[in-house]
Amino acid sequence: MLVLPLVAVLYLHATTFEVGVLTALESLAFLLVGLPAGAWCDRVRRRPVMIAGDLVRAALLASIPAAAALGVLTVGQLFAVALVHGVATVFFDVSYQSYLPSLVGRRDLVEGNAKLQASQSVAQVAGPTLGGFLVQLFTAPFAVLADAVSFVVSAACVGAIRRPEPPPERPGQRHLGREIGEGLGFVFRHPILRMIAGTTGTSNLFSSAFAAVVVVFLVRTVHLSAGAIGVLMSAGSIGGVLGAVSAAAIARRIGQARTIWLSVVATSPFGLLIPLTGRGGGLALYAVGSFVISIGVVVYNVAQVSFRQALCPARLLGRMNATMRFLVWGTMPFGALLGGALGTWIGLRPTLWVSQIGEILAASWVLASPLRGLRDLPTADATNV
DSSP, rough: HHHHHIIIIIIIIOOOOHHHHHHHHHHHHHHHHHHHHHHHTTTTTTHHHHHHHHHHHHHHHHHHHHHHHHOOOOOOHHHHHHHHHHHHHHHHHHHHHHHHHHHHOGGGGGHHHHHHHHHHHHHHHHHHHHHHHHHHOOHHHHHHHHHHHHHHHHHHHHOOSSSSSOOOOSSSSOHHHHHHHHHHHHHHHHHHHHHHHHHHHHHHHHHHHHHHHHHHHHHTOOOOOOHHHHHHHHHHHHHHHHHHHHHHHHHHHHOHHHHHHHHHHGGGGGGGGGOOSSSGGGHHHHHHHHHHHHHHHHHHHHHHHHHHHHSSOOOGHHHHHHHHHHHTTTTTHHHHHHHHHHHTTTHHHHHHHHHHHHHHTTTTTHSSSSSGGGGSSSOOTTSSS
8 A cells, every 4th residue: 555656656766657557557457357256256265265365465575675686676567566466356355255254144244344344444554654664664665575474474364264164056057258247237237236336436436546646745745754654644544443343333323224325425525634735734634534534434345345245145246246346446447547647737736636526426326326215225135136
């Protein structure tokens, strides 16, 4: 999230557009292999796929400090690492979202997703601060080594799970195109799923435009050090921890359907504080804006991911999750390129304004969906798909 763009900006002196391309390549794999990855993950046990994805990402990231030590690191290598890293991430993410229901059971999905979001949010609090100071201590390329080690730790943790994973169903005749079509049809025929995909995809489009320029903005406009940028990003991420620990309680109190759309509507306007960021006290605007947005994003994700997992038959989980990731992460490369282009054309701060206004408009999809008339979400048995 932080160190790879800092490698590009501080070590390789990349342009704003090159940082946008780098950000785009990190998510391009969801467009390239997202749909077939879902069909393939429904054919195999998911845990070994997750372990392999972690080890591949560790090796890729370790190549960056190795190349820097030899004096041969280039922006082209960063592009290649980002792209292949994204492919491994596709397989890991599709597998983990499909693996969770077999571990915790469908009745405990909200709690299970909330706990996973809590651990992720804690990492997002500690990670940028650690990354920023590692960049100052060891320079950006060598700070990436800590990220490589973290994926080895992840592989060891997933490998330590002892609960047996049920074998996948094995139909007599397989056809990749037909299997992908089942996942696409399941999502597009469902009146709530397709609107959730619209909101999430639109939000990801503009958040990627934001991600493409924010590090460049903080370095070249606000003139912050790597350590200060890390602390600032971590301060905002604390909101994600609060959102994770409160998501299940919020869903119980106001209903899971209301939680999905209210979490977006109530928090996204705070993003308008971020483009006002300046030095000194102006840094608080960034921290407050990202803090509240982080709460909303995590509560929204816990509610909508739990709904998707509870609704979908087990045999379709991989394809449903892959279809959703294809739709909602597939917008991210375009958003990153848009951010890089706008940052070059109209400037960094105006691009931040565009990204945050777009985030507010993303709620239009769920506001126009059947969610507004529901308190809780229909079950798989009660939903015509």
